[in-house]
Structures are given as structure tokens and as C-alpha cells.
Amino acid sequence: MLRITVTSVFVDDQAKALDFYTDVLGFVKKNDIPLGGGARWLTVVSAADQDGTELLLEPSSHPAVGPYxxxxxxxxxxxxxxxxxxxxxxxxxxxxxxxxxxxxxxxxxxxxxxxxxxxxxxxxxxxxxx
The missing domain is CATH 3.10.180.10 (2,3-Dihydroxybiphenyl 1,2-Dioxygenase, domain 1)
Structure with missing residues (x-):
């Protein structure tokens, strides 16, 4: 059986996104793993379900992301x-x-x-x- 473990939103600035998604929306940081070049595997989860689906705050660096x-x-x-x-x-x-x-x-x-x-x-x- 399949289940959703991680989904993502493309963000212009991961640090700014982390602040907004945690400090304003109330999510909790789950993973923050450097990937090189300044990018991070940066995920947040619901404070009510910290073992639930992770939201990846994914960098918008790919050329197709901006127009999308x-x-x-x-x-x-x-x-x-x-x-x-x-x-x-x-x-x-x-x-x-x-x-x-x-x-x-x-x-x-x-x-x-x-x-x-x-x-x-x-x-x-x-x-x-x-």
C-alpha cells in the first residue's frame, strides 16, 4: 500500500520559508540536511502529528519552477x-x-x-x- 510521506512546495528562500512555516503557521522543523550549494533538505511537519507527512521546502532554483x-x-x-x-x-x-x-x-x-x-x-x- 502506498502512502504519502513527503510532499513539497517550491520556495524562493529556504530560510525565509522556514521562519514563515514554523513561526507564523506553526509547523515544526523535522529535517535540515545540507545538500551543497546552499540548498538543504528542509522539511516541516504538523505540530499535532510530528510523525506524519513532511512538507519539503524545496528551492525554486530549477529554470522551470519560476514560470510554473x-x-x-x-x-x-x-x-x-x-x-x-x-x-x-x-x-x-x-x-x-x-x-x-x-x-x-x-x-x-x-x-x-x-x-x-x-x-x-x-x-x-x-x-x-x-
């Missing part, structure tokens, strides 16, 4: 989606921490979503089902 990320942002497509218990409460918490939302909490019937800028070149969605 730009196209997603231009079309308003999130690079990742994170589950939360209550989108409205998380929206309030993150807004108070200075996070810029491009979409406020929106009820889509069976799910409520909101979308923010991760400061590293990505749109990120938060979602809760109801």
Missing part, C-alpha cells in the same frame, strides 16, 4: 492545501499574525476554504469540511 509558480499565482491556484478544524478561526489567527489573504473564508457547501500568500512565491489554501 508564476502561472499558478496568476490563475489563483494554490500550490498546497492544509486542513484546519475551523477556517474562520485560522483566518483570524493568521491575519492577526500579518498573513496576507487573497481569499477570505468561503463556504463551498461541503468545505470552507481561504487562500493566503506564503511570502515565498506560493498561494496556500486552508480548508475544513463540514
Amino acid at each position: 509558480k508564476d502561472a499558478l499565482v496568476a490563475d489563483g491556484i494554490p500550490a498546497a492545501s492544509f486542513g484546519v478544524e475551523n477556517v474562520a478561526a485560522e483566518f483570524e489567527r493568521l491575519s492577526a499574525a500579518g498573513v496576507k489573504f487573497l481569499q477570505e473564508p468561503t463556504d463551498l457547501g461541503t468545505v470552507t476554504v481561504a487562500v493566503f500568500d506564503d511570502t515565498c512565491g506560493n498561494l496556500i489554501q486552508i480548508a475544513s469540511t463540514h
Whole structure:
């Protein structure tokens, strides 16, 4: 049986991304392994599930990444989606921490979503089902 152990988002600056994803969003650093040339195998996990799926904060250095990320942002497509218990409460918490939302909490019937800028070149969605 397959299971997701690591997934990734491309980030413009790994140090800045680590600060945002840990200090602002509340994830916990799991791995920080130098790869040479300044790149790192840098992963974070949910504080609530530190043995769960890791999010790799992957450098955006490949030439294809810039146009890919730009196209997603231009079309308003999130690079990742994170589950939360209550989108409205998380929206309030993150807004108070200075996070810029491009979409406020929106009820889509069976799910409520909101979308923010991760400061590293990505749109990120938060979602809760109801």
C-alpha cells in the first residue's frame, strides 16, 4: 500500500520559508540536511502529528519552477492545501499574525476554504469540511 510521506512546495528562500512555516503557521522543523550549494533538505511537519507527512521546502532554483509558480499565482491556484478544524478561526489567527489573504473564508457547501500568500512565491489554501 502506498502512502504519502513527503510532499513539497517550491520556495524562493529556504530560510525565509522556514521562519514563515514554523513561526507564523506553526509547523515544526523535522529535517535540515545540507545538500551543497546552499540548498538543504528542509522539511516541516504538523505540530499535532510530528510523525506524519513532511512538507519539503524545496528551492525554486530549477529554470522551470519560476514560470510554473508564476502561472499558478496568476490563475489563483494554490500550490498546497492544509486542513484546519475551523477556517474562520485560522483566518483570524493568521491575519492577526500579518498573513496576507487573497481569499477570505468561503463556504463551498461541503468545505470552507481561504487562500493566503506564503511570502515565498506560493498561494496556500486552508480548508475544513463540514
